[in-house]
Amino acid sequence: MRTLLPHEERHDVTLRPSAVAKVWLGVGQPHETVAVPGVALSGGDVLVAIELSTVCGSDVHTVQGHRSAPTPLVLGHESVGRVIAIGDDGAVTADGTVLHIGDRVVWSVTVSCGTCDRCVAGFTQKCRSLAKYGHERIGPRWELTGGFATHVHLRAGTAIVRVPEALPAAVLAPASCATATAWAAVTRGSAGRSLEGIRVLVYGAGLVGLSAAAIAADDGAEVTIVDPSAARRTFAERFGATALMESAGPADLVIEASGHAVAESIAAAGIGGTVVLVGSVFPADPVLLDAESLVRRLVTVTGVHNYTGRDLAAAVAFLAGRGRAFPFTDVVGAVHPLDDVDAALIAASAPGAPLRVALNPR
Numbered sequence: 015m016r017t018l019l020p021h022e023e024r025h026d027v028t029l030r031p032s033a034v035a036k037v038w039l040g041v042g043q044p045h046e047t048v049a050v051p052g053v054a055l056s057g058g059d060v061l062v063a064i065e066l067s068t069v070c071g072s073d074v075h076t077v078q079g080h081r082s083a084p085t086p087l088v089l090g091h092e093s094v095g096r097v098i099a100i101g102d103d104g105a106v107t108a109d110g111t112v113l114h115i116g117d118r119v120v121w122s123v124t125v126s127c128g129t130c131d132r133c134v135a136g137f138t139q140k141c142r143s144l145a146k147y148g149h150e151r152i153g154p155r156w157e158l159t160g161g162f163a164t165h166v167h168l169r170a171g172t173a174i175v176r177v178p179e180a181l182p183a184a185v186l187a188p189a190s191c192a193t194a195t196a197w198a199a200v201t202r203g204s205a206g207r208s209l210e211g212i213r214v215l216v217y218g219a220g221l222v223g224l225s226a227a228a229i230a231a232d233d234g235a236e237v238t239i240v241d242p243s244a245a246r247r248t249f250a251e252r253f254g255a256t257a258l259m260e261s262a263g264p265a266d267l268v269i270e271a272s273g274h275a276v277a278e279s280i281a282a283a284g285i286g287g288t289v290v291l292v293g294s295v296f297p298a299d300p301v302l303l304d305a306e307s308l309v310r311r312l313v314t315v316t317g318v319h320n321y322t323g324r325d326l327a328a329a330v331a332f333l334a335g336r337g338r339a340f341p342f343t344d345v346v347g348a349v350h351p352l353d354d355v356d357a358a359l360i361a362a363s364a365p366g367a368p369l370r371v372a373l374n375p376r
């Protein structure tokens with residue numbers, strides 16, 4: 015985490031009414047409401063008024079106790095909002111343009127230093143001094159750390175992407191987790207080649223899988239998506255994919271977006287195929303690896319976790335452009351007021367829940 019040097023200037027911002035954050039205290043406990051009457055922005059920091067946040071599967075996993083998290087914690091890392099204050103040195107977007115008060119933006123889940131060996135190598139999501147929105151214990155100088163709040167305090171080192179006014183918030187909020195991660199997964203799998211005519215098999219019709227299917231289909235791939243849920247298969251057909259209950263390999267590119275079909279994904283890769291594992295973001299039993307089979311099929315297996323600022327910018331450009339051909343507007347099935355955060359999390363984990371449940375802080 016970036017520590018403030020004593021000589022650094024701070025830009026104090028007073029908030030009337032106070033910003034409000036919903037703070038998660040632990041499994042089985044309701045969220046608490048914390049009022050934040052002001053923030054001190056360091057150089058490069060940005061204060062954003064949140065327009066809409068969506069509940070990601072990992073937020074649900076956290077409140078159910080399936081993954082550990084430091085508390086007290088402001089959850090939420092899929093949001094869209096508007097810049098209302100900027101630290102004294104100004105701030106720039108991920109593509110290097112100057113950020114202005116009033117800009118509508120999305121931002122990366124990660125805060126990266128940009129100078130450590132991992133950042134320099136292109137793995138900004140694994141920065142040596144990484145911080146993540148929706149994942150950090152709140153502290154005295156950084157309370158507005160997540161999306162389940164009226165405002166979020168973006169720190170220098172966050173990839174900020176300006177977004178079009180015309181695009182619905184429901185399309186944009188998931189960009190900073192599901193869409194950008196899907197973009198990173200497809201980019202890794204395609205390795206710079208066009209996917210025209212390539213057989214792509216996606217496991218899991220959650221939002222990462224659907225987004226990957228749409229991105230690949232738009233690039234000309236023949237996309238098949240596998241999911242046990244009939245409702246999700248029906249929805250997936252609208253994202254340019256043929257949806258099946260069970261695997262239909264071999265495929266040239268396999269994207270495992272569920273975390274539950276790792277062995278099937280590796281088995282489904284054809285000669286010279288690539289398997290991108292992106293869904294395994296929770297503890298699960300190890301998978302046996304048939305090394306001889308991998309060798310004889312010349313298969314590449316690769317992992318993708320989170321994404322870079324470049325992926326986020328590309329994901330937003332897709333949603334604002336050719337991605338409009340796909341029904342991303344329909345992924346948010348319910349919008350709750352911020353005060354109903356506990357009910358929203360229950361709704362997001364219920365059987366047959368929509369792909370995303372949203373929180374509106376206004």
Ligand SMILES: [Zn+2]
Pocket residue numbers: 070071072073091191192
């Ligand atoms: Zn997420």
Ligand SMILES: [Zn+2]
Pocket residue numbers: 126127128129130131132133134138140141142143
């Ligand atoms: Zn770094």
